[in-house]
Amino acid sequence: MTLSSFLTNLLYGITIGSAYTLIASGLSIVFGVMGVLNFAHGSFVMLGAYTGMTIMNLTGNFWLSLTLAPLAIALLGGIVEKSMVSRLYGKDIPSTLFLTFGLSMVFSNAVLLIWGGSHYSIQLPAYFKGFINLGGIYYPKFRLFVLIFSCVLVAVLWLFLSRSRWGLPIRAGLFDLETVEAFGIDIYKVFSVLFIICSGLAAVAGVIIGSMRSINPMMDLDLITIALIVIVIGGLGSFKGALVGSLVLGLAEAFGAQAMPGFAKFTTWVIMALVLLLRPKGLFSER
């Protein structure tokens, strides 16, 4: 492997990893704060991709699809939270997983009914096509955009959690829900807002991933398994863990595909099983 191909792989791994962070951090936050293991999180990514594609086909404006699709999915997330997920707050975690597993089944079949089973992809505008020269490495322009955009979004999310007025009850709720409620904060409103933000973020990732790879009715399972591996490696409920885990997985994907084609997925499962056995609560567990 030459140095330039190594650097290209490295950059690609970080790019994919940053897109995964958008998915995994949402999954991790929803789990850490509300104790809900949202299997339908992958469906939000998929629905975001399909909605983004439809908006792109209708308007031809990429920025419109990057903003409107997440808004639509955030609304859907809000409805799902209010009508179903909120009923399971305080129940055991497996039952939230089973509920959202059923939801993901509903969503993936709804997608099959609306868009059919074929593979699509979002057509990028002309200025995102082609390569850019980064000191000798030719890197696709859009991937560079994805890298920067995801990093900015993750940074904003981190600032929101750590610095904003909303962040405090969220972080406090991680440790002690009852105390937060005793301070007169409507924790359930915080939950709703958080769930909406996380489903919106998932949809952003959906539009991005849908522009880089194919959009198909199986992508929800692929992505939710990736996100689950990420948060298991990082530690359920840990934001930092989701970040590190995503990078590990992105890099494993970028390099593993070259080192052992066909068995690339195997490595990620081995990593997950090892982490579960050696440090069952993940590398950066907070809960």
Place this chain on the structure above:
Amino acid sequence: MADTQEGRRGFGTRRLVEAAILAALLLLPLGSGRLFSDFYIALCLRIMIFGVLMLGFDLLAGYCGLVSFGHAMFFGTGAYVAAVTWKYFSDSMWIGMLLGLGLNAVIGYVLGLLVVRTRTVYFIFLTFAFSQFFFVTANSWRLIGGTDGLTGIPAPTLLPGISLGERIPFYYFTVALLVAAYLVARRIVNSHFGRLLRGIHQNEERVKFLGYNSPLMIRRVFLISGLFGSVSGTLMACFQPFVPPDYYHLSMSGEFVMMGLLGGMGTLVGPLAGTAIVIFLGDFLSSWLKEAWMLCLGAMYVICILFSPEGLTKIVSNLSATGLLARLFGRKGPQGQGS
């Protein structure tokens, strides 16, 4: 969810229901071709085949409280081993089944040593991860068909001269195995070991405190429930002479969880009912709603979890006159919170 009242209240009724179902199963082929088409026999066979697995699944998930999200690994291994045996080595049903059981016992033993270290969600994740190993392997291993799966599996023979490729012998063979599996599961549930499993579900610390080796119990029930899955997979390879890697897929494991939850776990009869509901309704809905049936099934499952987490059999058993009255007047029955 341990049914301690089961013995007092529902024992007589249960015996009656069991006998009625067995009689119906035994008599069903007589009407085939005259009263209804052969299609219903095939439907019934699928229910019974998955029923064997669900009995084992219930021992682990319902009684011991450890939900496996990777039970497809036993099912798939049972199917693949039997298929490879019949295709390349021998046409005996028994050899295929025993080899499947053997390999699954090894898998159940080794993975049991590992999964026993985790509980609840982490148990779900770990079983899920391990079943993905099998899926990825079956998907990439050319020798067993890779993505296309193993095709052209010859029908095995039960005894020299009795081919299980024929519907009727296979049907009665499956009935016999289901009954055997049910009796074994019932026996386990009623045994001392079964009581310990329920104890682990309710409060593992207390079971340990009483001097029992609870990890050993969990490893045992994990292995046993895997063996049920193995038999089920072997039967499936005989029913459908085609073994795809999808037998290892996550959606397969998810379906088992769904069947169990729909029917009501920790009752043995519940998961069987859940299997029947999912498969029967699946066939019925898919002919009626075409492609939207999975959506309806998913929606039904979601509703079930939200409004009746105990499963449908619990609703039915609560539908006695007093239960109905209590329900009408808004008084909740003495429901335990599970674990």
